[in-house]
Structures are given as structure tokens and as C-alpha cells.
Amino acid sequence: GNSVTQMEGPVTLSEEAFLTINCTYTATGYPSLFWYVQYPGEGLQLLLKATKADDKGSNKGFEATYRKETTSFHLEKGSVQVSDSAVYFCALITYTGGFKTIFGAGTRLFVKA
């Protein structure tokens, strides 16, 4: 079946450190891939997306590249800020009688000043 696997957290970094959160997926066909972010006490919001192989999604300094050969969509940021502290979810879309988004377990990021 379709699934998303993320690295377990929490991830704790100092401000200005480099961030990588790993994400791999299993899916039939060529799904669209997403990263969503959840700040404390809120719902999720879209961070970035990629719809085909080798596409790079980017937003707010975050980037992720759709790698079909390794079925991966790792999230990176060159210099994190305290305000980036949140939970990050990797996700893909499948179609079975309607579009369904499947989420990974989430990775909590703490950034220390």
C-alpha cells in the first residue's frame, strides 16, 4: 500500500544550524509529494510541494527535491531560526475514488537560541 516514513524526532538544533528531515515513500504510480508544518496548537499548513520527479519545492528557505530513484523527498534548510520550531509532516496524495492525502508520523523540531 501507499505509505510515508519520516525520521523520528525530536530534532534539536541551535539557531543557524543546517536542517535535514528525511522522508521516504511507497506508492504506486507517481504521486505528488508535500511537506506540511504544524505550529503549536494549530492545524497544518502547506510548506512546499513537488508534483513530478526532479521537481524542487521551496518556500521560506526550506527546500525538498522529488527523487524517484530513491523514493525520497527530504526537507532541508540552510539556517534554521527559533521561529521554525514546529512539527513537520511529509505527505503524498493517492487517488482511490477521490484524492486522499497520506501523512507521515511527523518530526518535531526544536531550535534553541
Next chain:
Amino acid sequence: DGGITQSPKYLFRKEGQNVTLSCEQNLNHDAMYWYRQDPGQGLRLIYYSQIVNDFQKGDIAEGYSVSREKKESFPLTVTSAQKNPTAFYLCASGTGTGFSGANVLTFGAGSRLTVL
């Protein structure tokens, strides 16, 4: 401003009671979704609806029920049959049409249900 409104934000329930969580959207989205979020488990799909008067079970539908009588509204009832209902519940909407990359989800702020 367009968005999704969930209510109540916090809800306490005694065992054996049914409770209904409200979800309203003014984004003119066709598709609506209910997810359950538990610590360390990510989001699991409960029910989803692509059009009015139609809905499908997700991965963990047992003990839950929904209705979709209006495009804007997709209420979720947590019934007494749900054995472990304490969780954070998130409602979302999406276009539900077109190609998959266009189906970005917009989420509400969530409802936290606690069973006493």
C-alpha cells in the same frame, strides 16, 4: 477571509456520550476530510467526502459518523462505540478535482476531545 472553522476548540465528554464536532468552510472546496492526530502517530484519515451527500470511510472510521448535507459543512460525530476517543481532531478541505498536485489541503485549527 476564506478558511475553515472548527468548533468547539476544547470538548470534554463522559464515557458513553456521543459528541459532534463542527467543521465549516467558505473556500468553495468540493472535498472535505476528517483526521485524527495522536502523539507520535501522525494524522489518520477518519472519513472524507468528495461531493455533497456522499462520503467514504477512511482508515479508522469505526466509532465515527459524518454527514455532508451542505457543501460548506462536514460535521463529525464521535459515538460511544469509539473505544479511545481522546485525541486532537483536524478537519481539512481541498479542491478534490484536477491533478493531484493541485489538491493542497487547508486545515482548521482543530478540536481537542477529552473523555473523562
